[in-house]
Amino acid sequence: MYRFSYSEILEDAPEVGRDRERAAFDRALTLLRDVEARGLSGPERTAAVGFVQELWNVLIADLLEPENALPASLRADLVQIGAWTMQEAGEVLRSPERSLAALIEVNTSIRDGLR
Template structure:
Protein backbone atom coordinates (compact mmCIF):
# COMPACT_ATOMS: atom_id res chain seq x y z
CA UNK A 1 0.00 0.00 0.00
CA UNK A 2 1.38 3.40 -0.98
CA UNK A 3 1.17 6.08 1.68
CA UNK A 4 1.01 9.76 0.90
CA UNK A 5 2.24 12.40 3.28
CA UNK A 6 -0.36 14.82 4.55
CA UNK A 7 1.28 17.67 2.64
CA UNK A 8 1.11 15.72 -0.64
CA UNK A 9 -2.59 15.13 -0.20
CA UNK A 10 -3.12 18.79 0.62
CA UNK A 11 -1.20 19.83 -2.50
CA UNK A 12 -3.19 17.54 -4.77
CA UNK A 13 -6.64 18.28 -3.44
CA UNK A 14 -6.90 21.12 -0.91
CA UNK A 15 -10.69 21.01 -0.79
CA UNK A 16 -10.69 17.26 -0.23
CA UNK A 17 -8.08 17.64 2.51
CA UNK A 18 -10.15 20.31 4.28
CA UNK A 19 -13.23 18.13 4.02
CA UNK A 20 -11.32 15.25 5.60
CA UNK A 21 -10.11 17.54 8.36
CA UNK A 22 -13.69 18.67 9.01
CA UNK A 23 -14.83 15.05 9.09
CA UNK A 24 -12.09 14.17 11.59
CA UNK A 25 -13.09 17.08 13.81
CA UNK A 26 -16.76 16.14 13.46
CA UNK A 27 -15.93 12.61 14.62
CA UNK A 28 -13.85 13.87 17.53
CA UNK A 29 -16.59 16.28 18.59
CA UNK A 30 -19.28 13.62 18.33
CA UNK A 31 -17.24 11.31 20.57
CA UNK A 32 -16.50 14.04 23.12
CA UNK A 33 -20.09 15.29 23.25
CA UNK A 34 -21.45 11.77 23.62
CA UNK A 35 -19.25 10.83 26.57
CA UNK A 36 -19.76 14.25 28.19
CA UNK A 37 -23.55 13.99 27.90
CA UNK A 38 -23.56 10.45 29.31
CA UNK A 39 -21.13 11.28 32.10
CA UNK A 40 -18.85 8.46 30.96
CA UNK A 41 -15.80 7.82 33.11
CA UNK A 42 -14.42 4.59 31.62
CA UNK A 43 -13.08 3.16 28.38
CA UNK A 44 -15.49 5.07 26.14
CA UNK A 45 -14.31 8.38 27.57
CA UNK A 46 -10.67 7.33 27.23
CA UNK A 47 -11.24 6.33 23.60
CA UNK A 48 -12.90 9.68 22.80
CA UNK A 49 -10.05 11.63 24.37
CA UNK A 50 -7.47 9.42 22.64
CA UNK A 51 -9.11 10.15 19.29
CA UNK A 52 -8.66 13.89 19.88
CA UNK A 53 -5.07 13.27 20.95
CA UNK A 54 -4.35 11.27 17.79
CA UNK A 55 -5.98 13.93 15.61
CA UNK A 56 -3.84 16.68 17.11
CA UNK A 57 -0.69 14.54 16.87
CA UNK A 58 -1.23 14.38 13.11
CA UNK A 59 -2.07 18.08 12.85
CA UNK A 60 0.90 19.18 14.94
CA UNK A 61 3.26 17.01 12.95
CA UNK A 62 2.07 18.68 9.77
CA UNK A 63 2.09 22.18 11.26
CA UNK A 64 5.69 21.74 12.43
CA UNK A 65 6.84 20.47 9.04
CA UNK A 66 9.10 23.12 7.44
CA UNK A 67 7.35 22.50 4.10
CA UNK A 68 3.94 23.44 5.49
CA UNK A 69 2.67 26.28 3.30
CA UNK A 70 0.37 27.95 5.83
CA UNK A 71 1.35 31.49 6.83
CA UNK A 72 3.77 31.46 9.76
CA UNK A 73 1.44 33.39 12.09
CA UNK A 74 -1.44 30.98 11.46
CA UNK A 75 0.82 27.98 11.95
CA UNK A 76 2.09 29.42 15.20
CA UNK A 77 -1.44 30.06 16.47
CA UNK A 78 -2.53 26.53 15.54
CA UNK A 79 0.54 25.01 17.20
CA UNK A 80 -0.33 26.94 20.38
CA UNK A 81 -3.90 25.65 20.24
CA UNK A 82 -2.58 22.14 19.64
CA UNK A 83 -0.23 22.39 22.62
CA UNK A 84 -3.09 23.58 24.81
CA UNK A 85 -5.28 20.75 23.50
CA UNK A 86 -2.63 18.14 24.26
CA UNK A 87 -2.27 19.51 27.80
CA UNK A 88 -6.03 19.49 28.29
CA UNK A 89 -6.21 15.94 26.93
CA UNK A 90 -3.60 14.86 29.49
CA UNK A 91 -5.54 16.48 32.31
CA UNK A 92 -8.81 14.88 31.14
CA UNK A 93 -7.16 11.46 31.08
CA UNK A 94 -5.73 11.93 34.59
CA UNK A 95 -8.97 13.28 36.06
CA UNK A 96 -12.04 11.36 34.85
CA UNK A 97 -14.35 13.84 36.60
CA UNK A 98 -12.93 16.74 34.57
CA UNK A 99 -15.38 18.34 32.15
CA UNK A 100 -14.68 18.06 28.44
CA UNK A 101 -16.48 21.34 27.71
CA UNK A 102 -13.32 23.33 26.98
CA UNK A 103 -12.02 20.66 24.58
CA UNK A 104 -15.39 20.62 22.84
CA UNK A 105 -15.53 24.41 22.57
CA UNK A 106 -12.00 24.87 21.22
CA UNK A 107 -12.22 21.99 18.74
CA UNK A 108 -15.62 23.24 17.54
CA UNK A 109 -14.04 26.62 16.82
CA UNK A 110 -11.21 25.01 14.87
CA UNK A 111 -13.62 22.81 12.92
CA UNK A 112 -15.83 25.81 12.12
CA UNK A 113 -12.78 27.68 10.87
CA UNK A 114 -12.15 25.01 8.26
CA UNK A 115 -15.33 25.91 6.39
Protein backbone atom coordinates in the same frame (compact mmCIF):
# COMPACT_ATOMS: atom_id res chain seq x y z
CA MET B 1 -0.93 2.82 6.12
CA TYR B 2 0.47 5.83 4.30
CA ARG B 3 -0.50 9.26 5.59
CA PHE B 4 -0.38 12.24 3.30
CA SER B 5 1.02 15.40 4.80
CA TYR B 6 -1.28 18.37 5.08
CA SER B 7 0.61 20.26 2.39
CA GLU B 8 0.46 17.31 -0.05
CA ILE B 9 -3.30 17.07 0.31
CA LEU B 10 -3.77 20.81 -0.14
CA GLU B 11 -1.58 20.86 -3.24
CA ASP B 12 -3.69 18.16 -4.89
CA ALA B 13 -7.13 19.36 -3.83
CA PRO B 14 -7.54 21.91 -1.05
CA GLU B 15 -11.21 21.12 -0.57
CA VAL B 16 -10.49 17.39 -0.17
CA GLY B 17 -7.94 18.07 2.57
CA ARG B 18 -10.27 20.37 4.44
CA ASP B 19 -13.12 17.88 4.07
CA ARG B 20 -10.94 15.17 5.60
CA GLU B 21 -9.92 17.43 8.45
CA ARG B 22 -13.53 18.45 9.09
CA ALA B 23 -14.55 14.79 9.11
CA ALA B 24 -11.81 13.97 11.64
CA PHE B 25 -12.89 16.87 13.86
CA ASP B 26 -16.54 15.84 13.47
CA ARG B 27 -15.66 12.34 14.65
CA ALA B 28 -13.66 13.68 17.60
CA LEU B 29 -16.48 16.01 18.59
CA THR B 30 -19.10 13.28 18.30
CA LEU B 31 -17.07 11.08 20.63
CA LEU B 32 -16.42 13.88 23.14
CA ARG B 33 -20.03 15.07 23.18
CA ASP B 34 -21.35 11.55 23.64
CA VAL B 35 -19.03 10.90 26.58
CA GLU B 36 -19.87 14.26 28.15
CA ALA B 37 -23.64 13.94 27.66
CA ARG B 38 -23.78 10.40 29.02
CA GLY B 39 -21.33 11.03 31.84
CA LEU B 40 -19.17 8.15 30.68
CA SER B 41 -15.84 7.31 32.22
CA GLY B 42 -13.33 4.54 31.82
CA PRO B 43 -12.62 3.11 28.37
CA GLU B 44 -15.20 5.26 26.55
CA ARG B 45 -13.75 8.50 27.94
CA THR B 46 -10.20 7.32 27.30
CA ALA B 47 -11.04 6.39 23.70
CA ALA B 48 -12.71 9.73 22.98
CA VAL B 49 -9.88 11.78 24.45
CA GLY B 50 -7.32 9.48 22.82
CA PHE B 51 -8.88 10.14 19.42
CA VAL B 52 -8.49 13.89 19.98
CA GLN B 53 -4.88 13.41 21.04
CA GLU B 54 -4.10 11.34 17.95
CA LEU B 55 -5.78 13.91 15.71
CA TRP B 56 -3.67 16.70 17.16
CA ASN B 57 -0.49 14.59 17.03
CA VAL B 58 -0.98 14.26 13.28
CA LEU B 59 -1.90 17.92 12.81
CA ILE B 60 1.02 19.23 14.87
CA ALA B 61 3.48 16.99 13.02
CA ASP B 62 2.24 18.36 9.69
CA LEU B 63 2.22 21.94 10.95
CA LEU B 64 5.88 21.61 11.97
CA GLU B 65 6.96 20.36 8.53
CA PRO B 66 8.99 23.02 6.69
CA GLU B 67 7.11 22.37 3.44
CA ASN B 68 3.72 23.11 5.04
CA ALA B 69 2.26 25.90 2.90
CA LEU B 70 0.26 27.64 5.62
CA PRO B 71 1.54 31.03 6.77
CA ALA B 72 4.08 30.69 9.58
CA SER B 73 2.02 32.75 12.04
CA LEU B 74 -1.08 30.59 11.45
CA ARG B 75 0.97 27.43 11.84
CA ALA B 76 2.41 28.74 15.11
CA ASP B 77 -1.05 29.61 16.42
CA LEU B 78 -2.40 26.17 15.51
CA VAL B 79 0.56 24.45 17.16
CA GLN B 80 -0.16 26.43 20.34
CA ILE B 81 -3.81 25.40 20.21
CA GLY B 82 -2.73 21.81 19.66
CA ALA B 83 -0.34 21.97 22.61
CA TRP B 84 -3.11 23.35 24.83
CA THR B 85 -5.46 20.61 23.58
CA MET B 86 -2.92 17.92 24.41
CA GLN B 87 -2.39 19.39 27.89
CA GLU B 88 -6.13 19.63 28.54
CA ALA B 89 -6.65 16.09 27.24
CA GLY B 90 -4.09 14.84 29.74
CA GLU B 91 -5.84 16.71 32.53
CA VAL B 92 -9.26 15.24 31.73
CA LEU B 93 -7.78 11.75 31.67
CA ARG B 94 -6.18 12.28 35.08
CA SER B 95 -9.37 13.80 36.53
CA PRO B 96 -12.45 11.81 35.46
CA GLU B 97 -14.74 14.39 37.06
CA ARG B 98 -13.33 17.16 34.84
CA SER B 99 -15.67 18.39 32.13
CA LEU B 100 -14.87 17.94 28.45
CA ALA B 101 -16.56 21.27 27.64
CA ALA B 102 -13.32 23.18 26.99
CA LEU B 103 -12.03 20.49 24.61
CA ILE B 104 -15.37 20.46 22.83
CA GLU B 105 -15.49 24.25 22.52
CA VAL B 106 -11.95 24.69 21.19
CA ASN B 107 -12.16 21.80 18.74
CA THR B 108 -15.55 23.01 17.52
CA SER B 109 -14.02 26.42 16.78
CA ILE B 110 -11.15 24.86 14.86
CA ARG B 111 -13.51 22.60 12.91
CA ASP B 112 -15.79 25.53 12.08
CA GLY B 113 -12.78 27.51 10.87
CA LEU B 114 -12.17 24.86 8.21
CA ARG B 115 -15.42 25.78 6.43
